[in-house]
Amino acid sequence: MKDQLKKLLYTKHFVDTPSGTIAEWRLSPWKVFFLLLSIAILLLLVYAQFFTPSPREFLGNVTFYAIIAICIIAVLWIVFSMVAKARKFVIGFILAFILILTFYYFLGTLLSYFGIMDFHIGGYSTWILIAILAGLGAKRIDGNLDRHDVGFALLVFIILLGANIPLNQNGGFLANLDKFLGMLGGWIP
16 A cells, blocks of 8 residues: 555656666656646546635636647747757857858959959848858768768859859859849838
8 A cells, every 4th residue: 555655756767776676756747747736636626616705717717828828838839949940050050150151252353353243242132142041051060070961161262253154244153142132112101
């Protein structure tokens, strides 16, 4: 009988100790939570039945506010778990953004100095392109340099060169995109 009552709050956990014990009893937080929850529900029912003028209205109000509280707790739980997961992504995004931006300006300065190609420096299109590439590369920053990182670096290099190849008298894709965005911005009052 003693072990049966112990099972209400405790759970057996198997351990590996030199003393020879195979398992030990540990307090289960979920069992304690559900026991306290059931006691609270029982006390609410007793209070509603004996101490309120209208038990049905009281229980309806308690149910309504309990649902609201559960929804708030669920939303907070989801938000905090997403923040915890997004923290690594945000750090990777910032690092990738800085690396790609530095590479873009270095490559643009180098190619412009030798007269090979003029890079489009500034404008919304450059920042949008670098932000998209940083978002794609944010998950790749893990401290290990492997063939996937080299492949992504080659992809960034090809995209940055391809976006700056002159298409017409305005320049490359990025310059044309900035001109288009400026034209759209002129239409907005």
